[in-house]
Amino acid sequence: MLSRQQLIDQIKQKKSFLCVGLDTDLEKIPAFLHNYADPIFEFNKRIIDATRDLCVAYKPNAAFYESYGVKGLQSLISTYEYLPKDCLSIIDAKRGDIGNTSDRYARAFFDEAATGMGFDAITITPYMGHDSITPYLAYEGKWVIILALTSSVGSKDFQYLQTNEGLLHEAVINKCNTLAGTDRIMFVVGATKGAEFENIRKHAPHNFLLVPGVGAQGGSLEDVCRYGMTPECGLLVNASRSIIYASNGEDFADAARAEALKLQQQMAEELEKAGISPS
DSSP states (O other), X not given: OXXXXXXXXXXXXXXXXXXXXXOOOTTTSOGGGGGSSSHHHHHHHHHXXXXXXXXXXXXXXXXXHHTTHHHHHHHHHHHHXXXXXXXXXXXXXXXXXXXXXXXXXXXXXXXXXXXXXXXSEEEEOOTTOGGGTHHHHTSTTOEEEEEEEOOSTTHHHHTTOEETTEEHHHHHHHHHTTTSOTTTEEEEEOGGGTTHHHHHHHHOSSSEEEEOOBSTTOBOHHHHHHHHOBTTBOEEEEEOHHHHTSOSSTTHHHHHHHHHHHHHHHHHHHHHHTTOOOO
């Protein structure tokens, strides 16, 4: 398990707040990998080897593994086992259900003795309320990353609805922060929201934010940092396609590293501007 302080220490040491998304699709990986017994894991292994010194987190998306059935789940377990222990391991599952079902989802991804997976964190949807969130918090030291304001086209369908406690995504943040502290709760906020990070920080001044949308989706890292960075950084910026599919040839791992390095260097500059450096 990676604690908040350990995560902050990694950010300072690596001069990076990069999260690499492992959204591994058999139809997109280089053709030569299909000669391996487990092409998905072989792809992930090489991506991890190429980027582990440049990032502080990895985020497999559960759908890209579950869609291949038992073989896909084994690839996910093998990937979890291979993830560096100094990096935050996030399962992007976006689960959301009533308490007893949430308890089983939590067990699936948190209870390593039972399932072979003990991720540090999981993404969830808060729509069903506090009793769909608290089962995950029962696992000591695990992070719960709650969808707040996403970069999806349909985000305005619900997330901006007015409630008695402000916009819906504001009410979600306010409520969830009553369930646990900033050492257990993060929020997903899409990078394409730009200046809206300033408002998000009014409701979540100290929480870490998991930020998708930089890279292939066109989000601005500079804007995310300008409006969303805290004195401890407080950001995990995720990039998936722009890194892992930088090439579909035999050089794919080298190409992934080159893309990750570009982001890491930009992040190092932003951290320096914010006065965040190794102790």
